[in-house]
Amino acid sequence: MTSTGSLLWLIPLAPLVGAIVNGAIALATSHRERAVGRGIVGAIGCLAPSIAFVATVASFVQLRALPVDARSLTQHLFSWIAAGRLHVDAGLLFDPLSCAMLLFVTGIGALIHFYSLGYMAHERGVARYFAYLNLFTFAMVILVLGDGLLPMFVGWEGVGLCSYLLIGFWFTDEEKAIAGNKAFIVNRIGDFGFLLGIFLIFWSIVPSGRTGLTYREIAAAAAHGAFSPGLLTAACLLLFMGATGKSAQLPLYVWLPDAMAGPTPVSALIHAATMVTSGIYMVCRLSFLFVAAPVALTVVAIVGAATAFFAATIGLAQNDIKKILAYSTVSQLGYMFLGCGVGAFSAGMFHVVTHAFFKACLFLGAGSVIHALSGEQDIRRMGGLLKRIPVTGYTFLAAWLAIAGIVPFAGFFSKDEILWQAFSRPNEVLPWLPRVLWAVGFVTAGITALYMTRLIALVFLGKPRLTKEAENHLHESPASMTVPLIVLAAGSLVVGFLGVPDFLVRGGDRFGAWLVPVLASAAGGAAETAAPHGASLEWGLMLASLGIAIAGILAGLLLYVRFPEVPGRIAARAGGLYRAVVNKYWVDEAYRAVVIRPIQVGARAFLWKGIDVRGIDFIVNELGFASRMGSSVVRIAQTGAVQLYAAVLLIGVVVLLWVMR
Amino acid sequence: MAITLSHYVGLAVVLFFIGTLGVLSRRNALIVFMSIELQLNAVNLVFAAFARYWMRVDAHVIVFFVIAIAAVEAAVGLAILVGIFRARRTVDLDDMTVMNE
Numbered sequence: 001m002t003s004t005g006s007l008l009w010l011i012p013l014a015p016l017v018g019a020i021v022n023g024a025i026a027l028a029t030s031h032r033e034r035a036v037g038r039g040i041v042g043a044i045g046c047l048a049p050s051i052a053f054v055a056t057v058a059s060f061v062q063l064r065a066l067p068v069d070a071r072s073l074t075q076h077l078f079s080w081i082a083a084g085r086l087h088v089d090a091g092l093l094f095d096p097l098s099c100a101m102l103l104f105v106t107g108i109g110a111l112i113h114f115y116s117l118g119y120m121a122h123e124r125g126v127a128r129y130f131a132y133l134n135l136f137t138f139a140m141v142i143l144v145l146g147d148g149l150l151p152m153f154v155g156w157e158g159v160g161l162c163s164y165l166l167i168g169f170w171f172t173d174e175e176k177a178i179a180g181n182k183a184f185i186v187n188r189i190g191d192f193g194f195l196l197g198i199f200l201i202f203w204s205i206v207p208s209g210r211t212g213l214t215y216r217e218i219a220a221a222a223a224h225g226a227f228s229p230g231l232l233t234a235a236c237l238l239l240f241m242g243a244t245g246k247s248a249q250l251p252l253y254v255w256l257p258d259a260m261a262g263p264t265p266v267s268a269l270i271h272a273a274t275m276v277t278s279g280i281y282m283v284c285r286l287s288f289l290f291v292a293a294p295v296a297l298t299v300v301a302i303v304g305a306a307t308a309f310f311a312a313t314i315g316l317a318q319n320d321i322k323k324i325l326a327y328s329t330v331s332q333l334g335y336m337f338l339g340c341g342v343g344a345f346s347a348g349m350f351h352v353v354t355h356a357f358f359k360a361c362l363f364l365g366a367g368s369v370i371h372a373l374s375g376e377q378d379i380r381r382m383g384g385l386l387k388r389i390p391v392t393g394y395t396f397l398a399a400w401l402a403i404a405g406i407v408p409f410a411g412f413f414s415k416d417e418i419l420w421q422a423f424s425r426p427n428e429v430l431p432w433l434p435r436v437l438w439a440v441g442f443v444t445a446g447i448t449a450l451y452m453t454r455l456i457a458l459v460f461l462g463k464p465r466l467t468k469e470a471e472n473h474l475h476e477s478p479a480s481m482t483v484p485l486i487v488l489a490a491g492s493l494v495v496g497f498l499g500v501p502d503f504l505v506r507g508g509d510r511f512g513a514w515l516v517p518v519l520a521s522a523a524g525g526a527a528e529t530a531a532p533h534g535a536s537l538e539w540g541l542m543l544a545s546l547g548i549a550i551a552g553i554l555a556g557l558l559l560y561v562r563f564p565e566v567p568g569r570i571a572a573r574a575g576g577l578y579r580a581v582v583n584k585y586w587v588d589e590a591y592r593a594v595v596i597r598p599i600q601v602g603a604r605a606f607l608w609k610g611i612d613v614r615g616i617d618f619i620v621n622e623l624g625f626a627s628r629m630g631s632s633v634v635r636i637a638q639t640g641a642v643q644l645y646a647a648v649l650l651i652g653v654v655v656l657l658w659v660m661r
Numbered sequence: 662m663a664i665t666l667s668h669y670v671g672l673a674v675v676l677f678f679i680g681t682l683g684v685l686s687r688r689n690a691l692i693v694f695m696s697i698e699l700q701l702n703a704v705n706l707v708f709a710a711f712a713r714y715w716m717r718v719d720a721h722v723i724v725f726f727v728i729a730i731a732a733v734e735a736a737v738g739l740a741i742l743v744g745i746f747r748a749r750r751t752v753d754l755d756d757m758t759v760m761n762e
Contacts, residue, residue: 640758643693647685 006062008075008092010055011102012141018048018134026127038126045130046113049137053106060099071096071517074147081150085211086202093147093215097518100349100511101144101281104356105274109137111484112269115364118480119265119371129169129263136162140274144281148214149198152282156194156246159275160187166270167262179261186255190245197238201289204231219288227292236289236296240303243279249337250307253330254588260322264367267322272329272363273356280336280352284345288520291343298429301341301422305440308334310585312447316454317571317581320377321366324455328403329359331444335418338441342434344421345519346512350499351418353511354410357495358402361488365396368477368485369459373470379455384464388474391482393460395489400456402492404449405549410496415445416545417499417509420538438541446548453556461561501542503535669710676703690742690752694735701731 021044025037063071072095081088094102113133120126139158146152161184168180202213205221221227227235243249248256259271270276283290283300290297308331315327332355339348370377372389386393402409405416423438466474476482500508507513559567571578580586676699683696705724712720746752 638760640760641755642757642760643685643754650681650685 006073006075006094007055007058008073008094008145009077011052011059011106011145012092012138014051014055015048015134015137015141018044019131019138022127022131022134026125026131029127030125041127041130042117045134046110046117048134049106049110049113052137052141053103053110056099056102056106059094060103063094063096063099069517085206087211088148088150089212089214090151091147091214092145094145095518096514097281097284097349098144100353100515101277102141104353105140105144106137108273108356108360108488109140109269111487112265112273112360112364115268115367115481115484116263116265118478119367120263121478123263125169129166132162132165132169133266133269136166136270136275140278143278148212149201149218150213152285153194153198156242156278156282157191159270159278160184160191160246163187163259163270163275166266167259169262169266173261176261179255179258183255183259186252187245190242190252193238193240193245194242197235197242200231200235200238201227204228204235215285218286222288222292227289229293232289233293233296236286236293237299239282239286239289240279240296240300243282243337244303245279247276247279247333247337248330249279249303249334250310253307253311254591256330257323257326257584260320260326264322264363264370267326268360268363268367271326272359276329276333277336277352277356280333280340280348283337283340284349284519287340287345290340291520294427294429297341297343298427298433299341300337301427301433301437304334304337304339304341305422305437305444306334307331308338308444309440309447310334312444312451313581314584315451316447317578319380321369321379321382321455321459322363322377324379324451325359325362325366328362328448328451329355331448332359332403335415335441335444338422338437339418342422342425342427342437344418344425346509346515347414347417347421349515349519350511351414353498354402354414354492354495357488357491358399358409358411361395361399361485361492362403364481364485364488365392365399368392368481369396371477371481372474373466374473376467376470379458381465381467381470382459383462383466384460386460388464389476391476392485395482395485396460397456398489399492400452402496404452404553405445405545406553407546408493408496410492410494412546412549413496413499413501416542417501419445419545420501420541423541424538442545442548445545446552449549449552450556453553454560457556457560462564501538503538666710666714670707673703673706673710676700676706688753688755690745690754690757693754694738694742698731698735701727 022041025041029037059073063073072093074094075092077090077092079087080090113130116129116133120129123129136159139155139162141155143152143155143159146155164180164184167183168177171177171180198213201218202211205211205213205218205226208221208224208226210217210221222232245252256271256276260267262271290300311327311330311334315324315331318324318327332351336348336351336355339345339351368389369382369385369392372385372392373382376382386397398409402411405412419438419441422441423434425434427433464471499511502509559570583589680696680699680703683699684693687693687696705727708720708724708727712718712724742752745757749756
């Protein structure tokens with residue numbers, strides 16, 4: 001199990017070194033007007049995740065060579081916390097789950113670092129940018145690779161910090177700085193739940209003498225019945241609360257659309273491909289706990305499905321290219337939680353992987369479009385770009401087909417698997433739920449195809465509606481940007497074949513089989529084998545979801561290419577509903593009214609004017625006044641005449657001697 | 662009449678009393694200094710007398726110690742007085758009440 005010759009330690013170390021070196025360069029050159037050593041900074045910045053990726057691949061090869069039930073590499077780094085009964089080691093755990101996650105975290109991460117070379121070429125603060133990006137990679141690796149809940153929590157907070165730093169990368173723009181704050185604060189709410197969940201778990205397993213909070217210890221404690229059902233449900237719900245923050249689910253999703261204020265490669269890496277999927281990773285990692293808490297799992301499924309639908313409808317009416325993709329990400333994350341929530345953890349993870357490819361491709365493509373148009377983000381001022389920037393255009397099309405769910409692109413297999421699992425797995429808490437979940441997911445698939453087609457139609461098809469200035473500077477992006485796009489588009493095309501449903505090709509679900517040793521199967525977990533439905537039903541559902549994807553695409557093409565005046569009329573007819581969607585259901589405004597305003601008013605009127613001014617300040621001021629009064633009396637004796645002092649001293653000595661006589 | 666221990670102690674008490682009066686009543690800082698020396702020497706006299714009386718050497722050591730301290734104190738004190746005089750053209754203690762500020 002434990003291997004000495006592994007390269008695991010190198011995976012987090014390389015990006016950490018990169019972050020430190022680039023951070024030092026950034027600090028040393030921050031006062032210079034012109035960026036210094038752009039080439040060196042970029043080389044270090046790209047080399048670090050590349051080394052991590054190579055080490056991950058090497059470890060993957062090593063892991064594959066092991067027999068199926070012994071597939072885990074661990075590495076003990078050092079003893080981290082030893083306090084009373086809490087004894088936590090810093091260790092790394094490389095098993096099929098963390099392997100699957102790390103392969104694309106470091107792989108796609110490295111690609112996005114390369115892309116950043118081109119995208120940030122005209123920006124200041126490149127060293128700072130790459131330092132943050134490397135630090136993010138380090139934190140993400142710790143989150144995934146850390147053996148235990150506490151190392152995961154460190155990574156969890158680390159990626160949150162880097163997310164904040166990178167959203168507010170252009171911090172002189174107040175709006176962007178505020179977006180960073182919003183992301184950080186909203187995530188704190190979720191992290192609070194996550195931390196409470198960890199405390200509950202620790203509290204439960206302490207009596208059994210297992211105090212390291214590693215996954216193996218928690219699993220062993222769970223197997224010995226350390227958790228009472230109610231407590232386990234509470235712990236899982238609290239952990240899921242953390243996941244709703246980090247992975248942008250209802251009701252804490254509001255930070256993700258605003259997070260698009262950061263540079264576009266950051267949106268691709270952190271807010272689409274990797275960080276936001278860590279909630280799903282956490283649920284999968286602790287799947288053995290969640291399957292024992294069916295109520296919590298049902299909540300996960302409902303929140304996932306609701307988020308998927310809710311965010312997809314908002315995505316229909318946005319005009320900022322990155323905002324559309326952001327709501328799309330929220331929606332797709334909802335799909336992943338839907339998959340996990342019905343107990344099909346491998347389906348959820350598979351969608352994580354495929355989504356990482358096509359969404360990173362979409363974001364980088366959007367970045368390429370924005371780059372080509374000198375910063376334009378409004379899709380109403382785009383159009384007809386397919387011929388003008390063909391590489392970006394065609395890679396974007398590939399990712400579009402993948403997210404819409406068209407055979408044989410990646411999104412088709414993963415999304416279809418989730419829908420099928422949602423449909424076929426029984427729910428013991430709410431028996432009618434599977435049909436509803438499936439229906440919501442099914443409709444959302446159609447909406448997804450529709451809003452993505454709208455995006456494609458308005459950006460790449462139709463007549464150009466560019467501004468004069470953008471028209472003049474229009475250019476295809478440099479190779480450092482297009483090559484990652486091509487790789488990711490190719491990935492969007494082929495990754496799906498890792499998880500071909502078993503009923504189509506025997507043993508086709510290689511991804512699911514790879515994860516079998518680490519993922520728990522749900523209580524009704526025999527669903528795959530003992531499902532009463534036949535293959536014909538699975539065929540039917542598959543064709544249905546393909547059908548609604550095609551219907552969505554056709555509707556989009558008809559509405560936005562063939563009859564471009566129709567959408568406006570529909571919007572006018574829909575009235576209130578349209579306004580609700582355009583304004584994102586006024587969720588931000590509602591939060592402002594219900595949460596932020598009361599806190600501000602309470603802080604100002606009660607805490608500041610009340611407790612602080614009338615309470616604390618009052619006491620301190622009165623104490624100061626009293627001591628001034630007292631001292632003004634005593635000060636009379638302080639004449640400064642040394643001879644008087646000497647006389648008093650003498651009298652004192654005489655009195656003392658008299659007393660001691 | 663033989664000179665006994667009590668004569669020495671009596672002389673020392675008188676000297677110390679004179680020194681104390683000087684410290685408390687004189688205005689001139691220089692005189693106050695001299696009065697302090699007088700007090701120190703009164704004490705020295707007691708030490709020396711008792712050293713002889715008990716035939717012990719310990720008190721002699723203390724006497725030398727006090728003399729050394731007195732020399733140092735005189736050096737530093739005079740330096741301070743010279744400094745004050747240069748700055749204020751007076752060494753009258755009644756004018757030196759800056760410590761109450």
